[in-house]
Each structure stands twice: as structure tokens, then as C-alpha cells.
Amino acid sequence: MALIVQKYGGTSVGTPERIQAVADRVKRWHGEGHDIVVVVSAMSGETNRLIALAKAIMPDPDPRELDVMVSTGEQVTIALLAMALKKIGVDARSFTGAQVAIRTDSAFTKARIEAIDDARMRADLGKRRVVIVAGFQGVDPEGNITTLGRGGSDTTGVALAAALKADECQIYTDVDGVYTTDPRVVPQARRLDRITFEEMLEMASLGSKVLQIRSVEFAGKYNVPLRVLSSFADEGEGTLITVDEETMEQPVISGIAFNRDEAKITVRGVPDTPGIAYRILGPVGDANIEVDMIVQNVAADNTTDFTFTVARGEQKKALAVLEAVAKEIGARQVVSDDKICKVSLVGVGMRSHAGVASQMFGTLAKENINIQMISTSEIKISVVVEEKYLELAVRALHTAFGLDQPKA
Amino acid sequence: MALIVQKYGGTSVGTPERIQAVADRVKRWHGEGHDIVVVVSAMSGETNRLIALAKAIMPDPDPRELDVMVSTGEQVTIALLAMALKKIGVDARSFTGAQVAIRTDSAFTKARIEAIDDARMRADLGKRRVVIVAGFQGVDPEGNITTLGRGGSDTTGVALAAALKADECQIYTDVDGVYTTDPRVVPQARRLDRITFEEMLEMASLGSKVLQIRSVEFAGKYNVPLRVLSSFADEGEGTLITVDEETMEQPVISGIAFNRDEAKITVRGVPDTPGIAYRILGPVGDANIEVDMIVQNVAADNTTDFTFTVARGEQKKALAVLEAVAKEIGARQVVSDDKICKVSLVGVGMRSHAGVASQMFGTLAKENINIQMISTSEIKISVVVEEKYLELAVRALHTAFGLDQPKA
Numbered sequence: 001m002a003l004i005v006q007k008y009g010g011t012s013v014g015t016p017e018r019i020q021a022v023a024d025r026v027k028r029w030h031g032e033g034h035d036i037v038v039v040v041s042a043m044s045g046e047t048n049r050l051i052a053l054a055k056a057i058m059p060d061p062d063p064r065e066l067d068v069m070v071s072t073g074e075q076v077t078i079a080l081l082a083m084a085l086k087k088i089g090v091d092a093r094s095f096t097g098a099q100v101a102i103r104t105d106s107a108f109t110k111a112r113i114e115a116i117d118d119a120r121m122r123a124d125l126g127k128r129r130v131v132i133v134a135g136f137q138g139v140d141p142e143g144n145i146t147t148l149g150r151g152g153s154d155t156t157g158v159a160l161a162a163a164l165k166a167d168e169c170q171i172y173t174d175v176d177g178v179y180t181t182d183p184r185v186v187p188q189a190r191r192l193d194r195i196t197f198e199e200m201l202e203m204a205s206l207g208s209k210v211l212q213i214r215s216v217e218f219a220g221k222y223n224v225p226l227r228v229l230s231s232f233a234d235e236g237e238g239t240l241i242t243v244d245e246e247t248m249e250q251p252v253i254s255g256i257a258f259n260r261d262e263a264k265i266t267v268r269g270v271p272d273t274p275g276i277a278y279r280i281l282g283p284v285g286d287a288n289i290e291v292d293m294i295v296q297n298v299a300a301d302n303t304t305d306f307t308f309t310v311a312r313g314e315q316k317k318a319l320a321v322l323e324a325v326a327k328e329i330g331a332r333q334v335v336s337d338d339k340i341c342k343v344s345l346v347g348v349g350m351r352s353h354a355g356v357a358s359q360m361f362g363t364l365a366k367e368n369i370n371i372q373m374i375s376t377s378e379i380k381i382s383v384v385v386e387e388k389y390l391e392l393a394v395r396a397l398h399t400a401f402g403l404d405q406p407k408a
Numbered sequence: 409m410a411l412i413v414q415k416y417g418g419t420s421v422g423t424p425e426r427i428q429a430v431a432d433r434v435k436r437w438h439g440e441g442h443d444i445v446v447v448v449s450a451m452s453g454e455t456n457r458l459i460a461l462a463k464a465i466m467p468d469p470d471p472r473e474l475d476v477m478v479s480t481g482e483q484v485t486i487a488l489l490a491m492a493l494k495k496i497g498v499d500a501r502s503f504t505g506a507q508v509a510i511r512t513d514s515a516f517t518k519a520r521i522e523a524i525d526d527a528r529m530r531a532d533l534g535k536r537r538v539v540i541v542a543g544f545q546g547v548d549p550e551g552n553i554t555t556l557g558r559g560g561s562d563t564t565g566v567a568l569a570a571a572l573k574a575d576e577c578q579i580y581t582d583v584d585g586v587y588t589t590d591p592r593v594v595p596q597a598r599r600l601d602r603i604t605f606e607e608m609l610e611m612a613s614l615g616s617k618v619l620q621i622r623s624v625e626f627a628g629k630y631n632v633p634l635r636v637l638s639s640f641a642d643e644g645e646g647t648l649i650t651v652d653e654e655t656m657e658q659p660v661i662s663g664i665a666f667n668r669d670e671a672k673i674t675v676r677g678v679p680d681t682p683g684i685a686y687r688i689l690g691p692v693g694d695a696n697i698e699v700d701m702i703v704q705n706v707a708a709d710n711t712t713d714f715t716f717t718v719a720r721g722e723q724k725k726a727l728a729v730l731e732a733v734a735k736e737i738g739a740r741q742v743v744s745d746d747k748i749c750k751v752s753l754v755g756v757g758m759r760s761h762a763g764v765a766s767q768m769f770g771t772l773a774k775e776n777i778n779i780q781m782i783s784t785s786e787i788k789i790s791v792v793v794e795e796k797y798l799e800l801a802v803r804a805l806h807t808a809f810g811l812d813q814p815k816a
Contacts, residue, residue, distance in 0.1 A: 016464035050484065056424040058491040065494075068502050069487035072480035076458065079477035083466040086473075094476050098506070099551055120551075143507055143528075 001033040002167035003125070007135065007157030010044035011174050012231035013077050016084075022172075022231065023084035026130055030090055035125045037164065039135045039157040040081055042073025063108035067137075067147045071097070074134035074153070081132050092130040095120065097137035097145070102156065104138035104146045111138055111146035113155065116163035133160060154215035162222035169219065169226050170238075171211060176230035177239035178203065178210055180403040181256040186395050188404035192239050192254060197226075199254045200241045202346040202380045216241065252356060253347040253401040256394055260341045262292060263315035264372065264384060266307040267322060269332025279329055280306055283321050289314045293342065293375045293382060303332070307373060309384065312338050340372065341390045344382040345397065357381055363400040369393050409441040410575035411533070415543065415565030418452035419582050420639035421485050424492075430580075430639065431492035434538055438498055443533045445572065447543045447565040448489055450481025471516035475545075475555045479505070482542035482561070489540050500538040503528065505545035505553070510564065512546035512554045519546055519554035521563065524571035541568060562623035570630035577627065577634050578646075579619060584638035585647035586611065586618055588811040589664040593802050596812035600647050600662060605634075607662045608649045610754040610788045624649065660764060661755040661809040664802055668749045670700060671723035672780065672792060674715040675730060677740025687737055688714055688730070695729050697722045701750065701783045701790060711740070715781060717792065720746050748780065749798045752790040753805065765789055771808040777801055 006026065013019050022038075030036050050070050054061040078094035085092035097104075100120060104111035121131045135153025138146045148155055154171060161169035176191065178200065183189040195203070197220030201213060210228055219226040219241065229238035270276055277296065284291060294308040310318050315338055322334045350356050360381055364371060369392065373384035385393055398404060414434065421427050430446075438444050458478050462469040486502035493500035505512075508528060512519035529539045543561025546554045556563050562579055569577035584599060586608065591597040603611070605628030609621060618636055627634040627649065637646035678684055685704065692699060702716045718726050723746055730742045758764050768789055772779060777800065781792035793801055806812060 016461065019465060053424065053484070053488065054491060057427060057488050058495045062491050062494050065487040065490040065502055068490075068504070069484050072483050075480050075483075076461070076477050079473040080461065080465050082473040082476075083462060083470050086470050087466045094473055096476070096553075099553075145504075145507075 001035070003035045003037075003164055004029060005037045005039065005157050005161040005164065005166045005169045006172060007039040007153060007170065008041065008172045008231055009153065009174075010041040010046070012172050013040050013081065014044040016080070019077070019080050020084050020087075023081060023088060023090070025172075025231070026081075026085060027088055027090050030130055035128075037121060037125070037131045037133060037160055037166070038081065039133050039153055039160060040074060040077045041135050041153040042070075043077055046073040046076070064144060067108045067145050071134070071137040071145050071147055074136055078132045078134045082130075085130055085132075090130055091128065092132055093124050094132045094134070096134045097156070098139035098143070100133055100160075102133075102138035102159070104140055104148070106140040106142070106144065106146065108144075108146055110149040111140065113138060113148070113159045116159055118163050121160075121164065152212070152214075154212040155218055158215045158218045158222070158224050158226065161224045162218070166224065169224050171215075171226065171228050172231035173210060173228060174230065174232060175210060175228070176233045176236050177228050178241070179255070181394055181398055182258070185258075185391050186256075186398045186404075188398065190403060190405045193237065194240050194242060195254055196348050197241055197243065198379055199346050199348055200226075202344065202377070203255050203257050211241075251347065251402070252349040252353045253345050253403065254349070255346050256397055256401075256403070257344045257346055258341060258390060258394055260387060260390065261312050262309040262340060262342055262384070263312045263318075263336055263338035264307060264309050264340050265315070265318055265322065265334065265336040266305055267326055267331045267334050268305050269303045270306050271330055272302050272304045276329065277306065280322070280325055281308070283325050284310075284318055287317060287321050289318050289321070293373060293384065295373050295375060309340075309342070309373075339387045340384050341387045342382050342384050343390065343393050343397065344380050345401065346380050348379050350379050350381070359400065360397065363396050364393060367392055367396050409443070411443045411445075411572055412437060413445045413447065413565050413569040413572065413574045413577045414580060415447040415561060415578065416449065416580045416639055417561065417582070418449040418455070420580050421448050421489065422452040424488070427485070427488050428492050428495075431489060431496060431498070433639070434489075434493060435496055435498050438538055443536075445529060445533070445539045445541060445568055445574070446489065447541050447561055447568060448482060448485045449543050449561040450478075451485055454481040454484070472552060475516045475519075475553050479542070479545040479553050479555055482544055486540045486542045493538055493540075498538055499536065500540055501532050502540045502542070504542045505564070506547035506551070508541055508568075510541075510546035510567070512548055512556070514548040514550070514552065514554065516552075516554055518557040519548065521546060521556070521567045524567055526571050529568075529572065556622075560620070560622075562620040563626055566623045566627045566630070566632050566634065569632045570626070574632065577632050579623075579634065579636050580639035581618060581636060582638065582640060583618060583636070584641045584644050585636050586649070587663070589802055589806055590666070593666070593799050594664075594806045594812075596806065598811060598813045601645065602648050602650060603662055604756050605649055605651065606787055607754050607756055608634075610752070610785070611663050611665050619649075659755065659810070660757040660761045661753050661811065662757070663754050664805055664809075664811070665752045665754055666749060666798060666802055668795060668798065669720050670717040670748060670750055670792070671720045671726075671744060671746035672715060672717050672748050673723070673726055673730065673742065673744040674713055675734055675739045675742050676713050677711045678714050679738055680710050680712045684712075684737065685714065688733055689716070691729050691733050692716075692718075692726055695725060697726050697729070701781060701792065703781050703783060717748070717750070717781075747795045748792050749795045750790050750792050751798065751801050751805070752788050753809065754788050756787050758787050758789070767808065768805060771804050772801060775800055775804050 135156040226241040634649040
């Protein structure tokens with residue numbers, strides 16, 4: 001008998017029929033004797049409907065009032081799921097974020113959880129009730145409704161699991177786990193049984209959008225075992241995300257992530273003086289443009305080239321900022337390219353295995369793929385290559401690092 | 409400078425444009441220096457949409473969970489109205505029933521207000537903010553969300569006005585006041601400038617559905633001046649509902665109410681023994697059938713006829729109950745008729761004027777309308793007549809009692 005937190009996303013609760021299917025699944029787990037807390041999102045499409053309604057009144061809606069409104073999406077789902085459970089004979093109770101209470105700061109539309117009161121949930125669990133909690137929302141010190149920002153229901157699930165010291169937090173989604181890479185690009189991609197929090201963070205932030213990054217950070221910080229499962233496939237173990245256990249036999253590479261949504265910007269002929277990186281990236285940050293990879297090579301002839309990547313949608317805005325900056329600092333030229341992509345190897349096994357980088361570069365060379373940028377971290381190596389080589393690069397690396405599914 | 413509570417119903421906030429129109433009206437009142445608390449209903453159609461969604465899961469939805477769900481309708485409107493006010497430069501804040509807090513008992517779907525905490529509202533009014541409160545909802549002693557039942561937003565408005573000792577509670581609706589009778593039946597019907605709470609109660613319970621009965625009772629009990637106004641017509645004084653002031657020149661009759669939705673049931677040849685009324689109506693009440701008029705005439709030959717009216721939709725159910733009862737008590741026969749209607753004169757002036765009844769009966773006789781049942785209260789006389797005479801009866805009485813609009 002375990003205490004399990006299950007989180008179901010918007011697609012999993014998108015219709016009354018799907019809500020009933022979720023109830024059936026919850027009943028199975030509950031029937032095995034487990035204590036179950038369920039976190040749900042708004043029915044798919046509902047949050048967008050509410051935001052559109054708000055924008056019909058006020059193009060840039062007041063954040064406090066937007067949270068009052070948008071939080072109703074999850075409030076509807078919790079009630080429907082409680083009804084669906086009662087209908088099949090399982091006692092259940094729904095709670096809004098404020099009712100739990102999930103206490104947050106007052107940063108409307110992007111609040112952070114500060115504390116969770118588990119008394120009310122424990123009282124109901126003690127009566128063998130299924131506890132259903134609205135994801136994505138909380139209450140600030142003055143009793144105002146807050147939301148955690150998009151995708152925040154994952155964070156709610158993990159935070160509840162941490163507060164309740166749950167045995168596992170199960171995230172039900174439309175995929176049945178975390179894969180070595182995107183199966184649409186590499187048909188031989190394999191579902192991972194386990195992955196570490198750190199690897200998952202690198203995979204997620206690189207564009208494998210299975211889980212919200214914040215929820216993975218949170219789970220790592222509080223050591224909550226996190227499992228990604230499909231709410232459509234009937235059973236299956238999914239992927240367990242856990243701490244890096246020394247005794248575990250680690251493969252060198254766990255997965256390959258990639259991202260097409262980047263553009264590369266290079267400032268050429270930058271005077272090689274202290275503080276120059278700040279003078280370039282400061283104005284970019286001030287313009288609310290997020291920068292991903294940053295590469296600066298050692299200087300030759302007192303000038304250097306400074307390159308970084310941004311989301312493609314921000315490319316024009318970044319260029320406009322940089323034209324002014326370049327003149328100011330006396331740089332020679334600003335060039336950019338959006339026909340690029342980033343490919344990354346991720347794996348904690350990298351730490352103890354030399355030669356991963358050289359094997360990666362060798363594999364790409366063999367396919368005649370030119371590397372434009374390189375950036376490394378302890379458990380990741382990323383390269384930027386021409387966009388047209390994306391599939392070729394990912395498939396070649398997937399095979400080279402032994403990630404392909406064993407042939408049946 | 410007054411403290412005014414304004415309540416807007418579902419039709420008045422049915423679209424973003426109408427919500428903006430409400431905001432414009434609130435701004436005008438607020439700009440005149442008044443403190444304004446606004447109570448709103450769910451956008452028209454929204455409550456029905458939510459109930460349908462609940463029924464798709466559970467045909468007879470769990471009451472606690474239904475309240476969690478249905479209360480989201482008003483929660484959306486308060487946020488939208490707050491945005492609409494901010495957009496035109498008026499500071500405003502929305503509050504759910506729980507946030508205020510409006511404390512109720514735990515009778516889900518039909519809760520009663522027990523207390524209202526005015527501290528939070530006063531703090532915002534003190535900052536010259538418009539306070540917007542979700543109608544129809546509250547919170548029980550355990551923090552569960554409750555609703556007051558359909559039409560409960562009127563009650564919320566009046567209860568807030570009572571708690572805040574407001575100078576006036578304005579109910580905005582799709583009619584511009586209370587009329588002497590339904591203008592669709594009598595084109596000469598006149599809007600009343602004033603009406604007493606008691607008269608309004610009689611008018612409302614007789615089918616003039618301008619205000620929810622409970623809200624009028626509540627207003628009378630706490631002596632809250634209540635005004636019915638149109639949210640569509642641009643200005644106008646509406647109808648003020650107040651206590652019966654002795655000094656006020658009272659007309660004899662204030663209005664004529666009528667109800668087509670009744671059926672008449674007669675148990676003939678009932679033994680005239682003590683307790684017989686209870687033996688007939690007890691089982692009817694046990695079957696949850698509400699009885700309206702009850703008439704029992706003095707007995708002849710040791711038996712009597714016992715007649716009462718029920719809503720037409722309950723006629724069959726009532727007959728089934730009575731067939732059994734009639735056998736038990738040895739009554740001769742049960743007959744019923746649904747081709748009837750009830751017409752009532754209402755007016756506090758009746759108290760001090762003799763002859764209202766005889767004038768009423770005389771007027772009907774002159775039109776050859778046969779009276780089937782008569783029932784009277786201190787400020788009301790009701791008769792049951794054949795349904796086809798409804799319009800004729802109402803028009804004749806309207807003229808006879810001087811209610812017709814003065815000709816232009």
C-alpha cells in the first residue's frame with residue numbers, strides 16, 4: 001500500500017468519456033489499497049477559451065483577474081472527476097488550490113508555490129477517500145487566487161507529492177514515457193525505463209516536451225520519484241525519473257534531444273576587452289529575449305567573434321537591438337542565420353566515460369555534417385548544425401551510441 | 409454620496425459587449441462619488457452549459473461537486489467585469505463568495521446565508537475601489553463551496569446590502585420595473601414607482617418573476633431599500649420596493665398577478681371528520697408535491713369536498729397519490745382539471761378598504777366569468793377561473809381598479 005499522486009493533463013480529461021476513463025483507472029489503483037491524490041488540468045481547449053474571453057474585454061488582461069478566471073478551468077474538471085468516481089462507487093472529494101491550501105507568492109499568472117497544507121488532504125485520505133486537487137493554482141497570503149503559469153499542473157502534482165511524502169508521482173500524458181529521441185525522427189527510438197532528474201532536465205529544456213521543466217527541478221530538489229505514463233495506452237511501466245544511483249549501471253548516453261526553433265546571431269570583430277559579453281547580452285536581456293547557447297572563441301588580433309542562439313521568433317527583435325549595440329562597441333558586423341538546429345547528447349554516464357565528444361564529432365564527420373557551434377555541460381554535449389542535417393545527425397548518433405531498439 | 413449595491417443578471421452580462429456596458433454604467437455611478445459594490449450572475453447560458461456537462465458524467469450530480477462546478481460561472485463574470493472597469497480607468501477587484509466571505513450552511517445547491525464578513529469589502533471601498541462579488545455562492549463552515557440555488561444572485565445582492573448597511577440595493581434586469589400586471593396581457597399596464605415588500609412577495613409568488621422571492625423576504629427582514637431597474641433602458645427610476653409607510657397614500661390595489669401553471673384537484677365526498685385534511689395532504693407533501701391554494705367548504709350531509717391546486721407538471725403524480733388515499737378514507741371520487749388559471753389582486757390598501765372582494769366578483773360576473781375557487785389573505789384575493797378567461801379577467805380587473813395608464 002503506497003501513497004500515490006497522479007496527474008492528468010488536459011487531453012486526458014478532454015471529454016466526459018475521457019474523464020470517466022481516468023476515474024476507472026483511479027479506481028483500479030485505489031482498489032489495490034493505495035491512497036490516491038489526483039491532480040487535474042483544465043479540459044483541453046478550456047484555458048484558451050477563457051483567455052480569449054478575457055482578451056475580448058481587455059487585450060492585455062489584468063493578471064489578478066485573469067487568474068480568477070482561468071483557474072475556473074481546473075475547478076470544473078475536479079468536480080467532474082469527483083462525480084465520475086462517485087458514480088462508480090469510489091468516495092472522492094475535490095479541492096481548489098485555495099481549499100487545500102496551496103500557498104504561493106503573489107506573482108499572478110506565474111506564481112511560485114511556497115507551502116502546502118496537507119491536513120485537509122490527510123483527513124480525507126484517512127477516510128479512504130480519493131482526493132482530487134485542481135492543478136495550476138494556489139492562493140496568495142491575502143487570499144487572492146493565483147496560477148502557476150502554463151503547464152503548472154505538473155508542478156502541482158510534484159509539490160503535493162513532496163508535501164505528502166508520496167511514494168511516487170505519476171504524470172499521465174499522451175506519450176507512454178520518455179524516449180531516447182523523438183520516434184518521429186528515429187523510428188528505432190526506445191522508451192527509457194529510467195532516467196535521472198538531471199538528464200530529464202537537459203532533455204526537457206532541449207525540446208523534449210514531455211514534462212514541464214519546473215516540475216522536474218522540483219521533483220529533483222525534494223527527491224520525489226516521478227513516473228511518466230500514458231493515459232491512453234492501457235498499462236505499461238512508463239519511465240521512472242529518479243536520482244542518480246551510483247549502483248545503477250549507466251549507459252553512456254541516455255538520449256538525444258534536438259531543437260529546430262533556434263536562430264544563430266554572430267557579432268563579428270568585437271574588441272576583446274573585459275565586460276564586452278555583458279555589453280552585448282545586457283541589452284538583449286533587457287529586451288526580454290532569452291538566449292540559449294553562447295559561444296565566444298579566444299581572441300585573435302585583439303578582436304573576437306561572439307555567437308549566441310535565440311528562439312526564431314525573437315531573431316528580428318534581437319537583431320534590431322544588436323545593430324545599435326554593435327555601433328556602440330565598435331564591432332565590425334552582425335550576421336544571423338535561422339537555418340540551423342541544435343542536436344544534443346544527454347547522459348549522466350558521460351561523466352565517467354571519456355571520448356563521448358570525439359565519438360560524436362567523428363560520427364557527424366563521417367556523414368559530412370559540418371559543426372557550426374559546440375557547447376558542453378557535465379552531462380550534455382550540444383552542437384549546432386545546418387537545419388537540413390537534423391534527421392541525418394540524430395539517426396546517425398542514435399545508432400552510433402547504441403540507442404536503437406534491439407531488432408525483434 | 410451613498411453606498412449602493414448593484415446586481416446584474418445573466419442577460420445583462422451575457423456577452424463581452426454587455427459586460428462593457430455594465431462597466432460603463434458602474435463608472436457613471438462611481439464617478440458621482442458613490443461607493444459601489446456589484447454582484448453579478450453567470451453569463452446567460454453558462455450555468456446550463458455547466459449543468460449539462462455534469463449530467464454527462466452523472467445524471468443526478470453529487471451536490472457538493474455540482475456547487476464546485478457551477479460556481480465557476482459567476483467567477484468568470486466577476487473577473488471579466490473587473491477587467492472591463494480597469495480598462496476604462498476604474499480601479500476594481502473581484503471576490504468569490506468564499507473570498508468575501510459569504511458564510512452559509514452546508515445545504516449544497518440550496519444553501520442559506522448565515523453571515524457576511526464585510527471587512528475585506530470595506531477595505532477596498534475605502535480605497536475607492538469598486539468591489540465585485542460573485543452572486544449565488546458562498547462557503548460553508550468547513551470551507552466547501554456552496555451555492556444558493558437558482559436566482560440566488562438577487563439574494564446575494566440583498567444580503568450584501570444588509571451587511572454593509574447600504575443605502576440602496578439596485579437589481580438590474582431585463583424589465584424596467586414592476587408593473588401593475590403583465591404588459592403582454594394588458595397593454596395599459598403601468599410601471600409602479602413604489603411597491604411594498606409584502607405586495608412584491610405576493611406578486612412574485614404569483615408568477616410575476618421579476619425578483620427571486622427569497623431576496624424580497626430578505627430585503628424586507630433587514631429593511632434594505634430595493635430598486636428594480638432595467639440594464640438595457642438607459643435611465644429611469646425603476647420601481648422602489650420599501651416598507652409600508654403609514655404616511656404613504658396607498659392605492660387600494662397595486663397590481664394583478666396571474667398564474668396559468670396550475671391544476672385543480674378535488675376529492676369529493678370526504679367524510680367530515682377531524683384530521684381529514686391532514687390525511688389527504690400528508691401523503692401529497694410526502695411525495696414532494698407543493699400545494700398552492702386549498703379550499704374546503706363547510707360540510708353538508710356529513711361529507712365535504714376538498715379542493716386544492718398544484719403545478720400542472722405535478723398533476724399526474726398527485727392524482728396517483730390521491731387514488732390510494734381516497735380509498736383509504738372512503739371518499740367518493742377524485743376529479744381534476746388543468747384548464748384553469750389563478751388571478752389575484754394584490755395591495756396593502758386592501759387592509760383598510762372594504763368591498764374589494766365584492767367589486768372583484770362583480771367585475772368578473774359582468775364579464776360572465778364563473779369563479780371556481782376563492783382564497784384570500786390580508787393583502788391578496790385570488791380566484792380560480794377557467795383558463796380561457798385569463799386575459800379577459802385580468803383586463804377587466806385592471807380597468808375596474810383604476811390601474812390603467814392615463815391616456816396620453
